[in-house]
Amino acid sequence: MDVTFVCSGELAFKMEVGFFDTVGDIKQRLQSYRGWPAAGMSLFHNGDLLEDAGGSAACAQRYGIVEGSVIHVVVEFAAAAGNKGSCGGALRLRVNVVSRCGHWRAEIAVSARDEVSALREQLEERVFPLPLDGAYFFIHRQSVMDEGRSFEWHGVETGDEVVVFEGTVTRSPAY
Structure with missing residues (x-):
């Protein structure tokens, strides 16, 4: 069961x-x-x-x-x-989430072992301006974050900035 x-x-x-x-x-x-x-x-x-x-x-x-x-x-x-x-022993992180144009900021607590998708859930629960269609992605240190991977995997540390960009990310097919 x-x-x-x-x-x-x-x-x-x-x-x-x-x-x-x-x-x-x-x-x-x-x-x-x-x-x-x-x-x-x-x-x-x-x-x-x-x-x-x-x-x-x-x-x-x-x-x-x-x-x-x-x-x-x-x-x-x-x-x-x-x-x-x-x-x-999961390390708690406090990350700064910033909208692409920098007008909105929020400090969010996450676990280092949480998947990045947990950040999406937290932002949607808060009053943080997000695209209504859910078409946005996260950037950390100039790299697109895979929402199926952990913050630890992405090398996120307390105090780091995660930027919210409007749009979607597509990957070219492997040939």
Whole structure:
């Protein structure tokens, strides 16, 4: 069954969970999939902590996890790492979004591991002047940003400018 996982500062995602999977199994799968340390994870469903007691007593069935359920994840890293409470240690970035002509500016908080498409969603929720037809793209350091790639992949750092350009980008076919 597909279950949605939510962790503060990260985009929600779906992952397959078996009806008889234990909490430990789910944590191990999350560790493999996202790199979060299983020992530092706390999972919550409907506000209840999913205890990793071991055995079948701690399976998804016992906690009422079904298709479409939402599990909230809290990850605590070693204090020495400086990432306590941050899922996956994902660095939070504050980027300056600027309209092409520079008349509009907004500072937006994103996760370094978010896809650039998350910026589009945030701007559309705010009062930021965008083309009504959704035909716009982002430029960072004179390069068009691929909305399917992360800010980290594009080398975006806190304080960087991302410029919104009206229009669309097309790529020539490979010959």
